[in-house]
Structure formats: C-alpha cells, structure tokens
Amino acid sequence: MGGGASHEEASMVNVDEDGNLGIKESFLSFLMDAMDLDVKRPIVTKEHEALIKANWVAVNKGTVAYDAAKHLSPTKFFYTTFYSLMFKEAPSIRPMFRSSMTVQGKVLAGIIGTMSTVIKSKNVVQVCQDLAARHTMFGATKEHYNVMGLVLMKTLAIISGPEWNEAVHEAYLTAYCFLYYLMLPVIMDKQPKPIKPSLPGKIAAKETIGDNTVRLSITMDFPLRYHAGDSILIGLPMHTGEVRRSYAISSVYDPEVKPFDICVEATSESSKWLVEANVDSVVNVYWINGGVHFETDTPDAIPKKLLFVSQGIGAAPFHAMIKGCQSVKDKWDGDIAALHVTSNPISAFQTIHWDRFKIATAKELSKDALLSVAPDLSTRRLYIAGSSAFVDATKQLFLEAGGRAPEIEVYSFDNAPFIEESLDVSPLPGH
Structure with missing residues (x-):
C-alpha cells in the first residue's frame, strides 16, 4: 500500500496501490448526503498534488494578475481577495474573524499547504478534525465550509490569472472536498457555538495623556491578534443606543498581554463618552479592521x-x-x-x-x-x-x-466603511 497515510488514519482514508487517497466506502455511505460540493467521491492523486504545488508557487511569486502597487505582496493579494469575497458571500461569518485578516490569512495559506502535501502527510485526519473542532467553538457550521470552498476556488481563479485552468480547478476542489470529508464527522457531531456580533471588553486602566485625551487599556476574554498600526471597531453603549467607532490600537501585540490600548481625544459625543468612561466600564468589541499596518513577523x-x-x-x-x-x-x-x-x-x-x-x-x-x-x-x-x-x-x-x-x-480615520461592514452583521436602529 503506497502513500503516507498513518495507521491511525486507516479507518477513514483509503490509499490505493498508486498512493492516491480517497475516503473509504463505509464512511462515504453515511457522509455523502452531507457533502454539498460537487466532488462526492474525491480521490487525491499525485498529479493533483503536483498541480496544486506548482500553482501555489506561481501565486506566491506573483502572477500577471498581481499588481505590486495595489496589492503590496502576492500573499496579501490572496488574503484580501479571499476575505472580501467571503464576507460579501456570507456577511454573518465576519465575527468569526475578529483578529487581523493578515494574521488569519497565514492560517488560510496553511490550508493550501496541506492540500499540496496531503499524500505525504502523516496526520492529515487529526489535523483536519482538530481544525474542525476549534472552528466549531467559533461558530463554524457546515454551510460555512461550503461557502469557504466555493469562495476559495473563486479566489484562486482570480489571483492565478492565466495560470488557472480546469485541471488546476479540479485538483484544488478535489483536495478541498477530501479534507472536508475528513472534517465532516466532527462538524456533524458537534453543535457550533452561536456567533456573537461583538464580545464584551472591559476598560482595565485609564491614563490622561493630554488635554481631553486618555489612553485606555481594554481587556476581553478572546485571544485577539493584531499588527502594529491596526485599528479596532468598538461599540459604545451610549444612552441613545450603541454607537460604533474605529480606534487605532496604540499598543504592540504581545501574546502574553491580554489588554490592548487605544488613545482617545474628546472631539465628539462618542469620543467624549469614552474619555469620561470609568475603569470597569464595558464596551462591545467587534473586530480588527483592515488598513495600514506593519507586519513585524515578516x-x-x-x-x-x-x-x-x-x-x-x-x-x-x-x-x-x-x-x-x-x-x-x-x-x-x-x-x-x-x-x-x-x-x-x-x-x-x-x-x-x-x-x-x-x-x-x-x-x-x-x-x-x-x-x-x-x-x-x-x-x-x-x-x-x-x-x-x-x-x-x-x-x-x-x-x-x-x-x-x-x-x-x-492612515485613514474614516469610520464609515467599518461601520457599514458591521451593519451587514448586526444592524443598528435607524439603519
């Protein structure tokens, strides 16, 4: 028996004499009805793996579809295209991605890496099922995986330019459906947590740093990750109702430190409310916005x-x-x-x-x-x-x-696009 499937995976994965991977019939018999994508019986071949690997190398170098002035880097082109399509297709999924898009985009790139090495992987079932279990905690449903698969194919087609063809599309979709099948037992078994548009954030510290200007430290029960220069969308529970505003984060991300800092000057009713808020006051924290920042990990x-x-x-x-x-x-x-x-x-x-x-x-x-x-x-x-x-x-x-x-x-301080995006997830009265 060829390939690299481990003994632990043998119960679900079938490896033929050529090393191609498929799902055993005993699992297909009860999982196939749950597979909403086109490839009902995915068999990942070495040819599929080679096509994915070659395409991904081309994408990371930058195809003719990549514009350095507009997209900054080939990987950013990938992340931004994927998430813009994803949130347009399924706005309700936005709160699942509270951290910086580029931080999370690197995880997304890891999925492509798994596709391109799936035959040689020794623990692909465990990796996929652990991933599914984690995303269930964030509220991911079967429908989300369907949307993700379709959006991923659209994204790859856009960023690949002329490197994209039917054979490459088939390779990616087959690999995605194979991995999706491995996740399905977990997806179908676990009840996803409800997706909350925002999470509570508590003002943990407050420091006056200028005239009508304060620095606030806000802590929340969520592992928020961000880059230097990122901004964050916050909902302020004012007496007239929630007001949403974007604030630049003035701290640098440290995995050992939970609070993040923002600096606020009282120039409007909403910023005045925040400047005057007491320690332990609670605000609604939505997510990290896209924009100008430095990625210090690169x-x-x-x-x-x-x-x-x-x-x-x-x-x-x-x-x-x-x-x-x-x-x-x-x-x-x-x-x-x-x-x-x-x-x-x-x-x-x-x-x-x-x-x-x-x-x-x-x-x-x-x-x-x-x-x-x-x-x-x-x-x-x-x-x-x-x-x-x-x-x-x-x-x-x-x-x-x-x-x-x-x-x-x-560096833009325009709140409008960030507020508009949030309204697709959680409308405000009067909008």
Whole structure:
C-alpha cells in the first residue's frame, strides 16, 4: 500500500496501490448526503498534488494578475481577495474573524499547504478534525465550509490569472472536498457555538495623556491578534443606543498581554463618552479592521527608510508602528524619522528612545519642519495621519521637498466603511 497515510488514519482514508487517497466506502455511505460540493467521491492523486504545488508557487511569486502597487505582496493579494469575497458571500461569518485578516490569512495559506502535501502527510485526519473542532467553538457550521470552498476556488481563479485552468480547478476542489470529508464527522457531531456580533471588553486602566485625551487599556476574554498600526471597531453603549467607532490600537501585540490600548481625544459625543468612561466600564468589541499596518513577523516587508507625519492624536497608530519596528530591531535594519504637528505635545508619544529613531514636534506644518527631521526625505516612505486638509498639505510639501508620490501612504480615520461592514452583521436602529 503506497502513500503516507498513518495507521491511525486507516479507518477513514483509503490509499490505493498508486498512493492516491480517497475516503473509504463505509464512511462515504453515511457522509455523502452531507457533502454539498460537487466532488462526492474525491480521490487525491499525485498529479493533483503536483498541480496544486506548482500553482501555489506561481501565486506566491506573483502572477500577471498581481499588481505590486495595489496589492503590496502576492500573499496579501490572496488574503484580501479571499476575505472580501467571503464576507460579501456570507456577511454573518465576519465575527468569526475578529483578529487581523493578515494574521488569519497565514492560517488560510496553511490550508493550501496541506492540500499540496496531503499524500505525504502523516496526520492529515487529526489535523483536519482538530481544525474542525476549534472552528466549531467559533461558530463554524457546515454551510460555512461550503461557502469557504466555493469562495476559495473563486479566489484562486482570480489571483492565478492565466495560470488557472480546469485541471488546476479540479485538483484544488478535489483536495478541498477530501479534507472536508475528513472534517465532516466532527462538524456533524458537534453543535457550533452561536456567533456573537461583538464580545464584551472591559476598560482595565485609564491614563490622561493630554488635554481631553486618555489612553485606555481594554481587556476581553478572546485571544485577539493584531499588527502594529491596526485599528479596532468598538461599540459604545451610549444612552441613545450603541454607537460604533474605529480606534487605532496604540499598543504592540504581545501574546502574553491580554489588554490592548487605544488613545482617545474628546472631539465628539462618542469620543467624549469614552474619555469620561470609568475603569470597569464595558464596551462591545467587534473586530480588527483592515488598513495600514506593519507586519513585524515578516520584517523584510517593512520599508527601510520611514517618515511619519502626524497631527495631534493621529500620532497614536504611528507610535505603535514605531514600537513594532523597534521590537524587531535585530531583524529590521531601517531607520525612522517622525514629525508630530500639535500645539500641545503629547508626552506619551515621545517615550521611544532608540538610536535609529528621531522625532520632532512643531506647532505648524512646513517644508522646513519636514526637512529638519528628515533631510534625506527623498529616500523615505511617507506615512500621514491627520485631517483631510493636513493630509493634502503634507503631500504637497513632501513632493515639493523632493519626495515621490508612490511613496505616500495615508492612515485613514474614516469610520464609515467599518461601520457599514458591521451593519451587514448586526444592524443598528435607524439603519
């Protein structure tokens, strides 16, 4: 008997003399009715495995469908395409993915890795059934796996470009259905937990860091994972009803530390409510939003020459991104310049002491202020955070001083797209 199926898997997996993997008839007889995808009797061959592996190598190098300026990296192209299609197809599934999409996207990439090595795997049944058991705890249902399979095929077709054909499609779908069959006994046996749109988060600590400005530490009973610079959607239980707002996370992810920090300035009714909230007050935590951030687990992807220009509280996400770079200083050999434009400097954003980081404050934005902190401005990638007028003015001065337009990245504080996404999951009165 060929292949690599272990003795423990022999009860469910059939391995033929050529090493091809299938599901034993005794299991197909009672599982087939539950298989809603097209491949009812999946047999994964070495040819399937080779096609998947070759396609995945091409995707990770970047096919003609990949645009570096738009997608940043081939893997990001994969993650963002998959999740945008997934949440459009099944909005109710969004709360299952509370952590950063790119963090979770790397888990998704692992599924492709399993597909491409399934014949050689020694514990594929155990891996699949453990995965199914974990996702049942998050609320995953059989219907979700059906949607995921279809969306995964659509995603791979998009990102593969001309590398995609019927044979590659058949290979991926067959492998997915094979793995899905291995999960089905667990999926059908375990009752999934109800998916909650949000989870309670408690304000564990509060610190005044400026005029009408506080730093809050929020803790929750969930292993939230995020990247430096990520923002989070929070629901505030105000007397008029819940108000949802996105806040930049000002802390750096540490698996040993549960709370995450946000900095809030009282500039609206909702932010005033949060600034005045007492320790132990409870808010509704939804999920990490997509946007500008640094993935410190892949430091090579972080630009080497950075310039951060912020207005007031806009320095909060940049403070986290700078700390993120410092946390991987042995693996990242770049340097950072930062200009904080504010009439009232916030000392909490001046606490990073590092020989590869220089920060200056100014009451007004000017070309001289930019060049004083970054005389080599033309070599740097610019990140801007502030009002629309501030962003426009910074862009113009950066270009006048010799900067390049493709090197400009804007950190958006626009709540609208994040609130809109949440309404598909949990509507608010009046929407």
